[in-house]
Amino acid sequence: MKNPYIPYPVKLTKVEVATEDKSLRNFEMEFLNPDHAKEFKYLPGQFAELSIAGYGESPIGIASSPTEGDRLLFTVSKAGVVTTKLHNMEVDDVMGVRGPLGNWYPLESMEGKDIVIIAGGYAVTTLRSTMLWLMDPENRKKYGDITFIYGARTPGMLLYRDEMAEWAKRSDINCHITIDKEVPGWEGLVGFVPTITEQVAPKPDNAVSLICGPPVMIKFTQPVLDKLGWQGDQIIMSLENRMKCGIGICGRCNVGPYYVCKDGPVFTKAQLDELPKEY
Amino acid sequence: MPTTNEQIRTTAKKLLEEKTVDCVIGYKKGTVPMREQPFFAYTPEQADELIWSGFCTNNLANFLIGRKDKVAVIAQGCVSRNIVGLIQEKQIRRDQVYIIGLHSPGMLDHWKIQARFPNKRIDQVVEEDDQILVKGPGLEEQVPRKDVRRDNCLTCVQRNPVIYDQLIGEPGQETGGGNIDKVAAPWEQLSSDERWQKFEQSFKDCIRCYACRDACPLCYCNECFVDESHPQWCGKTQEEADVFTFHILRAFHCAGRCTDCGACESACPVGIKMRRLTSKIEKDIRDMYGYQAGMDMEATPPLSVYQPNDPEDFMLK
Amino acid sequence: MSDKILSKTEIGSFLDKIKADYQIHAPVQKDLELVWAPIDQAEELVWEFSNTDLSPKSYFFPQTESLMHFKNNSQDPEGLIMKEESPLEKPRALLNIRPCDAKAFQVLDKVFCRDEKSLDVYWKDKRDKTLLIGLACNNPCPTCFCTSMNCGPHHEEGLDILLTDLGDRLLVHSVTDKGQALTANLSKAGQEDINEASRNKEQAEASITSQVKMDNINSRNVLELYEHPVWDQVHESCINCGTCTYFCPTCHCFDIQDETQGDFGRRVRNWDTCMSWLFTHHTSGHNPRGTKKDRVRQRFMHKFKYMPIKLEGAVGCVGCGRCTRKCPVNIDVREVVSSMNS
Numbered sequence: 001m002k003n004p005y006i007p008y009p010v011k012l013t014k015v016e017v018a019t020e021d022k023s024l025r026n027f028e029m030e031f032l033n034p035d036h037a038k039e040f041k042y043l044p045g046q047f048a049e050l051s052i053a054g055y056g057e058s059p060i061g062i063a064s065s066p067t068e069g070d071r072l073l074f075t076v077s078k079a080g081v082v083t084t085k086l087h088n089m090e091v092d093d094v095m096g097v098r099g100p101l102g103n104w105y106p107l108e109s110m111e112g113k114d115i116v117i118i119a120g121g122y123a124v125t126t127l128r129s130t131m132l133w134l135m136d137p138e139n140r141k142k143y144g145d146i147t148f149i150y151g152a153r154t155p156g157m158l159l160y161r162d163e164m165a166e167w168a169k170r171s172d173i174n175c176h177i178t179i180d181k182e183v184p185g186w187e188g189l190v191g192f193v194p195t196i197t198e199q200v201a202p203k204p205d206n207a208v209s210l211i212c213g214p215p216v217m218i219k220f221t222q223p224v225l226d227k228l229g230w231q232g233d234q235i236i237m238s239l240e241n242r243m244k245c246g247i248g249i250c251g252r253c254n255v256g257p258y259y260v261c262k263d264g265p266v267f268t269k270a271q272l273d274e275l276p277k278e279y
Numbered sequence: 280m281p282t283t284n285e286q287i288r289t290t291a292k293k294l295l296e297e298k299t300v301d302c303v304i305g306y307k308k309g310t311v312p313m314r315e316q317p318f319f320a321y322t323p324e325q326a327d328e329l330i331w332s333g334f335c336t337n338n339l340a341n342f343l344i345g346r347k348d349k350v351a352v353i354a355q356g357c358v359s360r361n362i363v364g365l366i367q368e369k370q371i372r373r374d375q376v377y378i379i380g381l382h383s384p385g386m387l388d389h390w391k392i393q394a395r396f397p398n399k400r401i402d403q404v405v406e407e408d409d410q411i412l413v414k415g416p417g418l419e420e421q422v423p424r425k426d427v428r429r430d431n432c433l434t435c436v437q438r439n440p441v442i443y444d445q446l447i448g449e450p451g452q453e454t455g456g457g458n459i460d461k462v463a464a465p466w467e468q469l470s471s472d473e474r475w476q477k478f479e480q481s482f483k484d485c486i487r488c489y490a491c492r493d494a495c496p497l498c499y500c501n502e503c504f505v506d507e508s509h510p511q512w513c514g515k516t517q518e519e520a521d522v523f524t525f526h527i528l529r530a531f532h533c534a535g536r537c538t539d540c541g542a543c544e545s546a547c548p549v550g551i552k553m554r555r556l557t558s559k560i561e562k563d564i565r566d567m568y569g570y571q572a573g574m575d576m577e578a579t580p581p582l583s584v585y586q587p588n589d590p591e592d593f594m595l596k
Numbered sequence: 597m598s599d600k601i602l603s604k605t606e607i608g609s610f611l612d613k614i615k616a617d618y619q620i621h622a623p624v625q626k627d628l629e630l631v632w633a634p635i636d637q638a639e640e641l642v643w644e645f646s647n648t649d650l651s652p653k654s655y656f657f658p659q660t661e662s663l664m665h666f667k668n669n670s671q672d673p674e675g676l677i678m679k680e681e682s683p684l685e686k687p688r689a690l691l692n693i694r695p696c697d698a699k700a701f702q703v704l705d706k707v708f709c710r711d712e713k714s715l716d717v718y719w720k721d722k723r724d725k726t727l728l729i730g731l732a733c734n735n736p737c738p739t740c741f742c743t744s745m746n747c748g749p750h751h752e753e754g755l756d757i758l759l760t761d762l763g764d765r766l767l768v769h770s771v772t773d774k775g776q777a778l779t780a781n782l783s784k785a786g787q788e789d790i791n792e793a794s795r796n797k798e799q800a801e802a803s804i805t806s807q808v809k810m811d812n813i814n815s816r817n818v819l820e821l822y823e824h825p826v827w828d829q830v831h832e833s834c835i836n837c838g839t840c841t842y843f844c845p846t847c848h849c850f851d852i853q854d855e856t857q858g859d860f861g862r863r864v865r866n867w868d869t870c871m872s873w874l875f876t877h878h879t880s881g882h883n884p885r886g887t888k889k890d891r892v893r894q895r896f897m898h899k900f901k902y903m904p905i906k907l908e909g910a911v912g913c914v915g916c917g918r919c920t921r922k923c924p925v926n927i928d929v930r931e932v933v934s935s936m937n938s
Contacts, residue, residue: 001715001717001720002715002717003680003717004713004714004715004716004717005663005664005716005717005852005863006664006678006680007678009676009677009678051678052854053666053668053676053677053678053854053861053863054666054668054676054854054856054861055854056852056853056854057852079879079880080508080509080879081508081509083879093670094670094675094676094677095676096676096677096678240878241876241878241884242875242876242877242878242879244850244851244852245850245852247713247714248710248714249707249708249710249714249716249848249850250848250849250850250851250852250865250868251848251849251850251868251870251898252849252868252870252875252876253876254894254898254902256818256822256897256902257818257901257902257903257905257906258906262710262713262714274817274818274819275818275819276818276819276822277884278876278884278885278890278894279884309926310920310926310928310930310931311738311739311920311921311926311928314926315926316833316925316926316927316928317833317925317926318833319829319832319833337924337925341835342832342833390628393628394628397625397628398625398644398645400646400737402738416735486650486659486838486842486867487659487838487842487866487867488837488838488839488841488842488869489837489838490835490837490838490839490924492837493835493836493837493924494835494837494924494925506872506873506874514853514855515851515853515866516659516660516855516864516866517659517660517866517867518660545924546835546837546839546924547924548649548839548842548843548922548924549629549649550628550629
């Protein structure tokens with residue numbers, strides 16, 4: 001009987017500041033025990049509980065893609081007790097990872113379709129995982145057009161900026177990276193994500209959209225998609241809520257009858273429309 | 280001569296019909312023996328359900344906090360003192376509250392009543408002047424009311440409301456009969472070790488439900504100290520250290536503010552007598568500052584203010 | 597499996613048989629209260645009671661339970677690596693548990709042992725090692741409404757053995773093989789004993805006056821119930837304490853925290869309540885259930901709507917009435933559910 005509360009021991013292999021205001025850091029980690037790496041089979045969209053003994057756990061979306069190997073990448077915002085401690089940790093420090101938890105983006109049912117990814121701020125983490133997975137040669141051919149729309153406040157707040165610059169060069173992806181307001185030296189798009197989405201005007205025909213971002217972005221992007229004719233079951237979102245057990249037992253992360261940690265965090269808009277907005 | 284219930288209902292109906300208030304906060308008949316339900320009457324029809332009895336054991340001032348409308352509230356002595364306190368602490372405004380004052384009959388303690396009939400189920404308690412009639416399967420017995428009054432009511436110093444917009448019934452005897460200094464702090468006589476033993480014994484059954492805190496009109500912090508995480512003042516377990524920390528710190532947070540209303544002890548589902556702590560603290564406040572919470576709107580609570588010549592040798596080298 | 601009969605004078609030897617493999621716990625009188633405690637002799641047992649105040653769920657889900665511990669020392673080679681706690685050593689028997697409490701464990705099994713990924717080993721370990729010998733209610737209390745909650749005063753679900761008190765003797769009905777094995781050597785019950793127990797059951801069920809209907813709750817959808825006017829009214833008197841949650845045999849929410857003292861550290865879980873504002877509070881400051889109305893609504897929606905949806909129809913309530921008896925402001929679950937159903 002596997003104990004679902006015990007984290008796998010890992011150690012940090014890379015720590016870097018991810019944004020100009022230093023509020024976000026990228027953490028790459030590897031399992032101390034290679035058998036655990038084999039057990040930790042995950043798909044884009046899932047999350048893990050980052051465990052720091054003596055401080056607690058924090059549920060963070062997995063930013064790495066399983067196509068990248070055994071190491072895991074998490075991009076973490078400094079917010080409370082656990083994440084503050086994490087931001088003070090260094091390469092070779094030992095901590096724990098519990099997971100993979102939650103459901104994943106329905107990549108199989110998305111095969112043969114066009115994919116539109118709309119991301120804002122640091123919610124782009126699991127969508128990085130998704131993009132890398134989609135761009136993997138084994139997978140790319142199974143999907144139609146891929147459109148990637150991502151915005152942050154300033155160029156310095158864009159995550160994975162260098163990687164995305166490479167994506168933009170690819171001919172098999174339509175990349176639209178934007179910042180909120182004009183900044184000298186920035187030659188890319190300027191405008192909020194909903195505005196850019198309206199300009200890009202992704203068509204809903206045989207397409208699926210993955211949206212992840214702060215509530216205000218979702219609020220203004222939704223009407224844009226409505227106008228273009230997108231239906232609730234084509235729009236896929238990822239929620240977050242306060243969590244503890246991560247496996248649907250402790251009772252706190254529920255949205256109606258469903259636990260964000262177990263029945264989510266990935267839900268379709270059609271599903272969410274039938275549920276109370278407790279997230 | 281209309282009964283207290285009738286007078287309360289008439290008063291409430293008039294206030295609601297004339298839109299003097301939006302809501303009348305009182306009690307309605309409980310669905311279990313020995314406890315009435317705090318009730319919010321918004322219409323004259325609802326006002327007909329209002330009652331008053333010896334089992335109105337909550338502190339209705341608790342329900343005033345955070346309200347944006349104009350409300351009337353039924354308030355006996357201690358509750359009216361808490362209303363004064365809340366106004367002093369700027370949690371409510373005087374013009375928001377229409378106080379329907381009345382003399383307290385002294386509340387009843389369901390633990391004491393049950394203790395007289397161990398193992399027997401009590402289905403109903405009827406109050407009859409100075410007796411109560413206790414009924415259940417195979418049980419029908421009278422008990423003198425004074426024997427089962429709530430502890431704090433025995434030593435009450437203010438049974439009449441200190442402030443009101445309207446008084447129901449006549450003012451009555453001011454005190455509960457007991458000597459609050461002698462009776463309120465029974466552990467004062469004990470040695471330090473004995474006190475700790477008593478304390479351990481009394482609080483070990485606590486299940487951290489926070490009913491005492493949540494029933495108390497003094498505890499209105501948006502973030503209670505038990506919920507803070509950096510720093511974390513108090514652990515969340517049921518282990519002694521954490522339980523004791525919670526109770527001791529909460530008692531001190533009530534210092535100089537507690538009116539000894541007894542709502543905490545009535546709310547506690549496991550019968551803990553947490554007033555052992557606050558009654559001692561309030562006795563010290565009376566001895567050191569000559570102050571009793573909530574008696575006088577114009578008074579300044581001693582622990583909320585300082586004078587330039589306050590002693591400071593105990594904290595400065 | 598035929599029913600057996602056990603004279604109250606023979607209980608001692610029945611207990612001896614159980615004691616060989618199990619540590620026995622039962623409700624016993626301690627001062628004014630009826631509490632669960634280990635027992636050794638038949639004389640300690642109580643036969644006339646309604647129910648304990650606190651439910652026996654602590655036997656499987658203690659209020660405070662260490663999940664794992666670690667050496668709080670990064671220099672140590674094993675430092676900061678979590679070690680599981682030891683499983684339960686000695687099996688236990690819960691004697692004279694009421695059918696509602698036993699049924700509650702069945703409901704909670706669906707929560708704690710949902711599937712392979714959500715298998716709470718701490719709950720399961722203790723459940724597997726505990727025998728449940730129930731005592732049927734001959735005199736349900738006025739606040740009981742178990743018959744409305746897929747349960748009843750003589751309900752067998754979740755028990756290994758059901759005892760029915762016939763005065764000077766007990767009818768012993770085995771429900772599971774474990775129970776059967778334990779009662780194999782008792783004398784067979786006569787038809788009269790069986791009939792008397794049957795009459796007790798009928799009388800007990802008929803005496804339950806609180807009927808709580810859930811037909812409309814079952815047929816309405818989530819958002820309809822969510823917007824029901826009952827929430828505006830019931831939340832006002834609620835003081836958002838945890839009394840109902842902690843006394844309830846089917847409430848299962850908990851919090852997980854790390855604690856350290858010097859070189860020792862542990863990850864501990866404690867009962868938590870959805871009544872607390874902190875329960876759903878995001879570190880960012882956002883709180884999806886930020887108002888009292890949200891939280892009060894959550895508790896009832898969870899138990900009477902969300903759980904049946906998620907757990908194949910299992911209601912998060914067994915009608916024991918503890919919440920109603922203990923609530924400091926007398927919020928009556930029967931009234932609330934009836935309002936939800938109206």
